[in-house]
Amino acid sequence: MKKFFALFIPLIFLFSLGFSQASVQDIIITPTQLSTLTIKLWINRAVGATYYPGENIYLYFKTSQDAYITIYDYTTDGKLRMIFPNSFQQNNFVRANNVYVIPNPNYNFVISGPNGREVIEAIASTSPGVIPQPRIGNQPFSEIPEGLGYLQNLKIDIVGKPVAVATTYFYVGYVPRVGIVHFDSQPPKASLYVDGIYEGQTPMDLQLQDGDHLAVFWYGTYNVSKVFKVTPNTYQTVSSVIPVLPNYPSIQMFPVDFNTSPSGAMIFVNGKMLGISPCTINLDGGTYEITIVKPDYATIVTQISVNNTQSFNFQIQRLSF
Incomplete structure (x- = not known):
């Protein structure tokens, strides 16, 4: 037993x-x-x-x-x-x-x-x-x-x-109240972690529960931490100046097109839903895990390497019940 x-x-x-x-x-x-x-x-x-x-x-x-x-x-x-x-x-x-x-x-x-x-x-x-x-x-x-x-x-x-x-x-036991927070940084395109969770790159807006939160901005090997408080039903800004070296290379972003047949599939990049096909997502150079989800269709999980402007096409198969 x-x-x-x-x-x-x-x-x-x-x-x-x-x-x-x-x-x-x-x-x-x-x-x-x-x-x-x-x-x-x-x-x-x-x-x-x-x-x-x-x-x-x-x-x-x-x-x-x-x-x-x-x-x-x-x-x-x-x-x-x-x-x-x-x-x-x-x-x-x-x-x-x-x-x-x-x-x-x-x-x-x-x-x-x-x-x-x-x-x-x-x-x-x-x-x-x-x-x-x-x-x-x-x-x-x-x-x-x-x-x-x-x-x-x-x-x-x-x-x-x-x-x-x-x-x-x-x-x-309850659904918390929320507010909208705008995050930006200098230089832009810093990787943003809120309460230890990767959210994407600055600038961006997030809906967060009321109360205290911790934001960490990473740019290359440099990072800055900030504690902030969210007030319900408000729009606020959290900004960060990251003290990178003057000659530190900027992070280059590439537009990546995602197309599926049929269209209307959710595109997850490293576990975060960033678009619905067909869509264009800006990514910096590197390797990503891509998950493609559409109700009643087989889920696709694959890896892509981004080093230029690219386009990816996926054929998703309908499930038989």
């Missing part, structure tokens, strides 16, 4: 939205250098989605290289626990490009109140021992009594180390 464990995720009360008494900058882990290792972390709904008590939640992750993974859950009442590895899944070594899910069939994550926002962070390294591991005891998940102090020490431990970090979050 299978064993099931219900994880009731503690969250802060509705009247005290936010990250307990902590600053968002204290919670979000930002790498100090770029790494060839990448990790993607997502939930079974869109980032920032709402779950209600009694519903199950699933976390998924994938790395670009074989790696060792640690996943932390920072609750909005100020508690920190390690949810992977855990007593059910004790091996934290994962293979490249495989999608992993927690919980596995031996236990469940079941949402419970009170209402609030929960943050999940994953850290990956290609070598064991780079990320300190709390001891897995008799409890299903390791609660870390140092809380924010542990996160601060962890940020120091990973300075200069080639680790990859991914973040996601969700809400329980």
Whole structure:
């Protein structure tokens, strides 16, 4: 008989939205250098989605290289626990490009109140021992009594180390109010991360939930961090001047055309939906994972290399039911 464990995720009360008494900058882990290792972390709904008590939640992750993974859950009442590895899944070594899910069939994550926002962070390294591991005891998940102090020490431990970090979050019991934020930078076309999640290149507008957020602007190897507060039903601007060297090469963007037969397919670039075919998407030079999705048609997942103005054509096959 299978064993099931219900994880009731503690969250802060509705009247005290936010990250307990902590600053968002204290919670979000930002790498100090770029790494060839990448990790993607997502939930079974869109980032920032709402779950209600009694519903199950699933976390998924994938790395670009074989790696060792640690996943932390920072609750909005100020508690920190390690949810992977855990007593059910004790091996934290994962293979490249495989999608992993927690919980596995031996236990469940079941949402419970009170209402609030929960943050999940994953850290990956290609070598064991780079990320300190709390001891897995008799409890299903390791609660870390140092809380924010542990996160601060962890940020120091990973300075200069080639680790990859991914973040996601969700809400329980309510749909948060939102505002519109315009992001721009000098120089433009900086890579923008909000609350640890890659959003695209500046300038751009985002709809964000009310409360504190952390933006990190990357331009090449240079980065600037900014904490800002979103006020519901407003339009605001967050700007950054990135102190790059005068002779630092600019990032060149190329228009890339995506065509599908039939048309009307959603085009995802590195997991982010950027257009509906036919469409033109501006990308800088590099390799991208492209996912093409159209209801009732087979999904296409492929990689492209961009180094010039290019056009891609895809034939998608209708599914037979």
